[in-house]
Amino acid sequence: MKATVYVTIKQNVLDPQGSAVQGALHSMGFDEVGKVRIGKYLELDLNTTDRAEAEARLKAMCEKLLANTVIEDYRFELEG
Amino acid sequence: MKATVYVTIKQNVLDPQGSAVQGALHSMGFDEVGKVRIGKYLELDLNTTDRAEAEARLKAMCEKLLANTVIEDYRFELEG
Numbered sequence: 001m002k003a004t005v006y007v008t009i010k011q012n013v014l015d016p017q018g019s020a021v022q023g024a025l026h027s028m029g030f031d032e033v034g035k036v037r038i039g040k041y042l043e044l045d046l047n048t049t050d051r052a053e054a055e056a057r058l059k060a061m062c063e064k065l066l067a068n069t070v071i072e073d074y075r076f077e078l079e080g
Numbered sequence: 081m082k083a084t085v086y087v088t089i090k091q092n093v094l095d096p097q098g099s100a101v102q103g104a105l106h107s108m109g110f111d112e113v114g115k116v117r118i119g120k121y122l123e124l125d126l127n128t129t130d131r132a133e134a135e136a137r138l139k140a141m142c143e144k145l146l147a148n149t150v151i152e153d154y155r156f157e158l159e160g
Contacts, residue, residue, distance in 0.1 A: 006121055021122070021145070030141055032134075034125030041086055041121035042101070045114030054112075061110055065101070 001046045001054055005076040007067045008039035042066060054078055081126045083138055085156040087147045088119035122146060134158055 009015045018036040025033045048054050058076050067074040089095045098116040105113045128134050138156050147154040 008121065008123075018122075024145055025141060028141075028144065030137060032127045032137065033141075034127055035123075036125075037123045039121040039123075041088065041119040042098075043088075043115075043117045043119075045116075047112045047114055057110060057112065061105060061108075061113075064108065065104055 001048055001051070002079045003042075003044040003046055003054070003058055003076055004079070005042040005044065005058070005062060005066055005074060006039060007042070007062075007072050007074045009037060010071055010073055013071045039072075040066075051078060081128055081131070081134055082159045083122075083124045083126055083134070083156055084159070085122040085124065085138070085142060085146055085154060086119060087122070087142075087152050087154045089117060090151055090153055093151045119152075120146075131158060 009018075015037050018038045021038065022033055022036040025036070046054055046058075048057075055078065058078070062074045062076065063069060089098075095117050098118045101118065102113055102116040105116070124138075126134055126138075128137075135158065138158070142154045142156065143149060
């Protein structure tokens, strides 16, 4: 089973990396760019066939390691 | 218009960050986790209404700044 996890910074938390990219894009002439937010995108192969269990396990992985839930949100998709 | 950009490491390029996360998940008891690949996920607000132009401009942003096309692939989606 393949899992895709998206970890994004919460809306009310500052994103200095996003601001830096926005500034760089502006200085390169891409003036149409407004707010930029940068997150993480993870692809995991899971050796399991039980979808419900995989969801529960993925939730635990996100809470414990993949996302810092104080400042980040996460969501995931399961395929296969 | 809202753009979502996914930047991923090419399949044949080593991903040490992914390997580290895989090792950490294993040591936490998540033994079902196979390969882990980590990429970037960017959300950009674009002050433009011309979809075709936005696509061309986004492609330029990815090639010039957002992705290192020697070792990374990118894809993007436009909404609104």
